[in-house]
Amino acid sequence: MSHGHKGVAPAHQFESVEQQQRVARFGMWMFLISETMIFGALFTGYAVYWTLYPEAFQEAAQFLDVTYGTVMTVVLLVSSTTVALAITALEGDRRRLAAGLFGVTIALGLVFFVLKIIEYAEKIGDGLLPTRGFEYPGAESADQAQVFFSWYFVITGTHAVHLIVGLAAIGFVIWPILRGTYHAKYFSPVEGTGLYWHLVDVIWIFVFPLLYLMGRAGGMG
Amino acid sequence: MDDTRETDPAEGDAGPNYLRAGYSIRSWLLTTDHKRIAILYLVSLTVMFLVGGAAAVLLRLELISSEASLVSGDGYNKLFTLHGVIMIFFFLVPSIPAVFGNFLIPMMVGARDMAFPRINLASWYLYMTGAILGIAIIVGGGVDTGWTFYTPYSSTYANTHVILAVAGVFIAGFSSIFTGLNIVATVYAMRAPGLGWGRLPLFVWSLLATSLIILLATPVLAITLALVAVERATGIGIFDPGLGGDPVLFQHLFWFYSHPAVYIMILPSLGVVSEIVACFARKRIYGYPFMAGASIAIAILGFFVWGHHMFVSGQSVYAGIVFSFLSFLVAVPSAVKVFNWIATLHRGQISFETPMLYAFGFIGLFVVGGLTGLFTATIAVNVHIHDTYFVVAHFHYIMVGGALMGYLGALHFWWPKIMGRLYPERLARWSAIFVFLGFNLTFFPQFLLGYQGMPRRYHVYPQEFELLNVFSSGGAIFLGLGYLLPAIYLTWSLKYGRAAGPNPWGATGLEWTTASPPPSENFARTPRVTEPVYNYTGERQS
Ligand SMILES: [Cu+2]
Numbered sequence: 001m002s003h004g005h006k007g008v009a010p011a012h013q014f015e016s017v018e019q020q021q022r023v024a025r026f027g028m029w030m031f032l033i034s035e036t037m038i039f040g041a042l043f044t045g046y047a048v049y050w051t052l053y054p055e056a057f058q059e060a061a062q063f064l065d066v067t068y069g070t071v072m073t074v075v076l077l078v079s080s081t082t083v084a085l086a087i088t089a090l091e092g093d094r095r096r097l098a099a100g101l102f103g104v105t106i107a108l109g110l111v112f113f114v115l116k117i118i119e120y121a122e123k124i125g126d127g128l129l130p131t132r133g134f135e136y137p138g139a140e141s142a143d144q145a146q147v148f149f150s151w152y153f154v155i156t157g158t159h160a161v162h163l164i165v166g167l168a169a170i171g172f173v174i175w176p177i178l179r180g181t182y183h184a185k186y187f188s189p190v191e192g193t194g195l196y197w198h199l200v201d202v203i204w205i206f207v208f209p210l211l212y213l214m215g216r217a218g219g220m221g
Numbered sequence: 222m223d224d225t226r227e228t229d230p231a232e233g234d235a236g237p238n239y240l241r242a243g244y245s246i247r248s249w250l251l252t253t254d255h256k257r258i259a260i261l262y263l264v265s266l267t268v269m270f271l272v273g274g275a276a277a278v279l280l281r282l283e284l285i286s287s288e289a290s291l292v293s294g295d296g297y298n299k300l301f302t303l304h305g306v307i308m309i310f311f312f313l314v315p316s317i318p319a320v321f322g323n324f325l326i327p328m329m330v331g332a333r334d335m336a337f338p339r340i341n342l343a344s345w346y347l348y349m350t351g352a353i354l355g356i357a358i359i360v361g362g363g364v365d366t367g368w369t370f371y372t373p374y375s376s377t378y379a380n381t382h383v384i385l386a387v388a389g390v391f392i393a394g395f396s397s398i399f400t401g402l403n404i405v406a407t408v409y410a411m412r413a414p415g416l417g418w419g420r421l422p423l424f425v426w427s428l429l430a431t432s433l434i435i436l437l438a439t440p441v442l443a444i445t446l447a448l449v450a451v452e453r454a455t456g457i458g459i460f461d462p463g464l465g466g467d468p469v470l471f472q473h474l475f476w477f478y479s480h481p482a483v484y485i486m487i488l489p490s491l492g493v494v495s496e497i498v499a500c501f502a503r504k505r506i507y508g509y510p511f512m513a514g515a516s517i518a519i520a521i522l523g524f525f526v527w528g529h530h531m532f533v534s535g536q537s538v539y540a541g542i543v544f545s546f547l548s549f550l551v552a553v554p555s556a557v558k559v560f561n562w563i564a565t566l567h568r569g570q571i572s573f574e575t576p577m578l579y580a581f582g583f584i585g586l587f588v589v590g591g592l593t594g595l596f597t598a599t600i601a602v603n604v605h606i607h608d609t610y611f612v613v614a615h616f617h618y619i620m621v622g623g624a625l626m627g628y629l630g631a632l633h634f635w636w637p638k639i640m641g642r643l644y645p646e647r648l649a650r651w652s653a654i655f656v657f658l659g660f661n662l663t664f665f666p667q668f669l670l671g672y673q674g675m676p677r678r679y680h681v682y683p684q685e686f687e688l689l690n691v692f693s694s695g696g697a698i699f700l701g702l703g704y705l706l707p708a709i710y711l712t713w714s715l716k717y718g719r720a721a722g723p724n725p726w727g728a729t730g731l732e733w734t735t736a737s738p739p740p741s742e743n744f745a746r747t748p749r750v751t752e753p754v755y756n757y758t759g760e761r762q763s
Contacts, residue, residue: 013327013334015747019410023336027406030436034398037440041474045459048470131456143464150457150466154448 008186017186024188032199035162039203042158043210046151050214056144061215063128063138064152068119069212072112073204079108080201083170083194090177093184099177102170105197109167116160123149152211159203166200169193238641238738253338254741259324259639261345266312266320267708269352272359273307276300278701281663281694287684297680298365299381303358305368310390311352313624314482317489318400318435319348321631322428324639326404328732328739329422331413331748336406337399344399351393358382358389367678369479372460372471376452384453387446394443397485401435404428413731415750422730422754423506426513427492430520434481434488437524442478445471469534476527484523486620487587488516490627491558494580497634498562500728501577502569505755508561515554522551532603541600548598555591559584574726575646578653579630586622586660590615593668608678611671614664622660629656629707636711637725641737642718648710655703662696729756 014020050057086101127135130149136142173190176182182190239256242248249257280300283291292300323341327334335341358364364381366374375383408421408429448459449471458464460471499506506512528536528544562584571577593615596602606612633653637643666689671677675686682690724733729752735744 011338012742013332013336013338013411023406023410026409027336027402030402030405031398034402034436034440037437038444041441041444041477045470045474048467052467053465130458141465143458146464147458147466150452150459153457154451154459158444 021186021188021191024192028192028195032195035199036203038158039155039206042151042155043206046155046210049147049151053141053144053147056138056140057148058215059138059140060136060145060148061211063123063126064212064215065119065122066212066216068115069208072115073208075108075112075115076201076204079105079112080198082108083197087187087191087194090182090187090190091184095177095180095183098190099174102174102177106167106170106174109163109170113160113163113167116156120153123152129153155207155211159200159207162200162203166193166197169196236740236742238736239741240640240738242741251342253334253342255323255327255335255338255341256639256739256741256743258341258345259320262315262319262323262348265345265349265352266316269307269311269355270704272356273304273312274701274704276304276307278697280304281697283680284682284690285694287682287687287690289681292680294680295365298367298678299363301678302364302367302386306364306386306390307355309368309482309486309620310393311348311355313486313620315348315393315397315400316486316624316628317493317631318397318404318428318431318485319344320628321424321493321635322400322404322431322489325635325732326407326425326428327411328735328743329425329730330408330411331416331731331744331750332407332411333742333744333747335403336411337403340399341403344396344403347392347396347399351389351391351396354385354389354392358385361385369475370446370449370471371475372449372452372468373462373466376449376460376468376471377463384450387450391443391446391450394439397435398439401432401439404432405436413748413750416731419510420750420754421513422492423495423509423512423516424489424492427488427495427516430516431485431488434485434520434523438478438481438485441474442482445474445478469531469536472531472534473527476530477524480527480530481520481523483616483619484519486624487627488519490583490624490630491516493627493631493634494562494583495558496728496730497576497580497630498565499755499757500634500726501574501580502566502571503757504565504569505753505757506561507564507567508557509754511557512561515557518554519551522547522554526551526598529598529603532600533607545598545600549595552591552595555587559588559591573650575644575649575653576630576634576726578650578657579626579633582653582657582660583623583626583630586618586626586657590618590623593618606671608676609671610667610675610677613677614667614671617664617667622664626656626660629653632707632711634726635732636714637721638732638737638739640715640718641721642714643721643725644707644710644714644718648706652703652706652710655699655706657703659696659699659701659703663693663700664696666690666693666696729754 008017010017010020014023082101082105086098086105089095089098089101123129127133128149130146130153134142134146134149136145138145170193173182173193177190239254242254249261252258279291280297283289283297323335361382364379364383364386366379366381366383366386370383370387408425412421451457452459452461458466460466460468462468495506495512526544526548528540529548532541532545593611597606597612597615633644633649670686670689670693673686675682721737723735723737726733731744731748731750732739734748
């Protein structure tokens with residue numbers, strides 16, 4: 001029945017480990033495409049409002065701190081690199097190195113998360129939480145600025161939820177890697193986790209310019 | 222070993238059938254067998270159908286008289302919301318994919334299980350969580366926004382349990398994403414040797430198209446409903462016109478899911494009907510590649526027509542024209558399907574077993590629903606019939622006359638495979654006829670009512686509409702009877718029905734080559750496909 005690698009049996013529904021890995025990879029890609037649609041909807045809504053209220057959005061976006069955004073972008077990019085390195089290490093069966101690199105990824109993800117919380121706290125302290133107590137110091141319409149900050153919190157918040165899921169997923173594969181459950185011949189759950197982390201990163205690559213940089217671009221609006 | 226089914230030669234050395242793989246509650250609640258998960262879904266969907274149906278009965282009872290007789294205005298709002306939310310999100314959307322897709326897709330492609338069995342089970346638990354939230358809302362006083370949750374009413378003004386309701390739909394959404402994911406992955410990578418894309422049954426093609434819609438559209442609904450809940454809870458300004466938010470954006474995002482959702486509901490039935498028509502006409506399906514292609518075309522086109530729900534929302538005239546034109550285009554692949562069924566029937570050796578009656582009923586009602594869809598997609602006509610009973614009748618012809626007839630057809634076609642028992646054929650034929658007549662008596666008058674201008678969603682109405690409403694409510698009684706009978710005789714057949722044998726209809730397809738009910742691993746050994754699809758020879762060969 002099975003002609004997989006020595007010592008590796010596929011799950012009962014599969015003919016071979018190769019098939020199992022192929023299915024896992026394909027399924028993960030499908031799931032990621034599905035997830036992308038969530039952000040597709042959010043970005044579309046945000047773009048609609050930017051065209052409705054260009055002046056107010058332009059101004060409101062300048063209340064976001066590009067320094068935070070830049071640091072967070074760098075942190076995430078590095079974390080994606082460590083994931084890629086971890087998977088390469090696993091392919092070479094260097095399991096301790098792989099686990100270590102995933103540990104670094106988690107640390108970087110937590111750095112991102114803490115920065116996000118600090119940034120949120122600052123915005124809330126400035127009265128920019130877009131709920132009933134919203135206080136806006138800018139010159140343009142405060143209501144429209146509130147709409148901008150609604151999108152800011154919703155988009156970054158949804159991204160943060162994905163980040164937390166990704167961190168948890170990585171946390172769940174580290175121990176099995178060390179224990180030898182996943183190794184050079186079988187690691188599709190690890191690969192899927194890595195792909196998910198890349199999605200978290202790629203989405204941020206869109207979030208960063210759309211929210212933080214659009215306000216600086218003179219040509220926009 | 223006193224049961225003949227256990228020594229059936231087709232079963233070979235594959236072990237006992239899946240129903241006998243364990244009898245404890247635990248063996249069901251923790252199962253990862255796609256067939257058992259299908260049964261879990263069948264039972265829970267039936268319960269939800271009864272709840273949604275009960276709401277429909279109350280609505281029709283209220284509408285017998287033009288005055289408020291049974292419920293208050295608020296009560297009526299809650300009833301039609303409940304009916305819509307339960308029937309769409311907790312019955313029709315999951316129905317065929319979660320029950321028959323789950324049971325049949327692995328068997329039709331010759332696999333032992335779905336690609337991701339544990340995700341499959343998780344899907345059912347998510348569904349149950351959503352469904353329990355749905356029931357909790359009923360107990361807790363209901364929700365009155367309509368199944369469409371339009372803003373700003375839902376996000377700001379409604380005083381009912383909107384957050385709980387959208388949470389239930391949100392969770393159920395991820396259950397269908399999990400089911401869709403499994404179907405796509407299973408069909409893509411787990412087909413038996415020799416089973417190329419051109420040999421897949423059309424049911425598989427239609428569920429593939431359905432799953433792609435589920436994967437691409439459901440996340441948009443999920444995030445949109447999440448935005449409504451967050452706005453309602455915290456007062457952020459995404460949809461609130463008071464702040465400059467745009468409530469119409471909600472409609473765009475909502476219908477971006479909910480129009481394709483119509484195809485999530487109807488495409489599986491199109492696949493079912495293809496299986497049944499080929500089997501009971503004893504002929505290869507006419508124009509197989511066009512049938513498969515039409516499913517995919519409907520899925521793709523379905524993403525570009527959502528604006529036909531918004532002709533009176535203030536969207537631009539040009540957008541309206543484009544949406545209207547694209548909506549007409551959907552009629553092309555739909556008509557391809559109907560003509561190919563007719564061509565398949567032509568010179569076929571037609572017999573009228575129960576599944577075939579449902580298939581015929583489906584085709585007739587689907588044609589009426591589809592053609593009236595052209596009326597509603599015409600901007601000028603739409604303005605006249607917008608939010609009237611014409612629209613109600615139109616989408617019930619598609620979603621009940623179409624999707625539900627397909628579901629019942631599938632239930633009768635594959636019941637002998639699923640349970641290994643035959644049901645009383647005469648009684649089943651009568652109930653199919655009851656469903657067809659009752660359905661038309663219920664919903665045809667609503668076309669007339671709508672055309673005369675009766676608006677939907679009111680519990681009182683001018684007296685001139687009373688007669689047609691009495692007809693409609695009377696038809697609902699027949700319809701209800703037609704639904705109740707299968708529940709009774711199918712349950713009866715579990716104990717008293719004759720053993721079905723592996724292939725009672727003499728049908729082609731891998732699922733009919735194994736025992737009924739199938740063994741846990743589906744096949745004694747992995748099948749090897751050597752014949753073309755629908756290789757019917759004209760003679761019945763059971
Ligand atoms: Cu539509």
